[in-house]
Amino acid sequence: MSEVKRYGHxxxxxxxxxxxIELYPDMTVYVKAAxxxxxxxxxxxxxxxVESAEASAQTLHEVISRLKAERDALQALLTAAxxxxDVLTQLLREGLEEYKDGDDWIERVIAALKTAEGGSYEAI
Known part of the structure; x- marks a missing residue:
């Protein structure tokens, strides 16, 4: 902050x-109007x-809160998926054990399971 010249009376x-001012504590002190x-x-x-910074901080807080809520919602969707x-894979495993031989659809399911899990049907 810039200096202000003070005058006493x-x-x-x-x-x-x-x-x-220390010597005359009751002295009236003046400054120029400019x-x-x-x-x-x-x-x-x-x-x-300061007010602008506070508003920016509040906006950032709101954005972070919204992003956290979106992340949590996406995590819940991912968990459900x-x-x-897992449930569908298990059902397919059970079904494949019964109908393993001779069906083209079954062969495609086996291929999909191999691709999805990165292994062989025997590993499933």
Missing amino acids: IGYLVNASDKL DLDRVTAERDAALEN DELA
């Missing part, structure tokens, strides 16, 4: 240094920056 106008306006404008600008895949 002790019967006449003097330059009010810190030492003089200095006061400048310092007030600097303070107001700083306050606007994984569970469904």
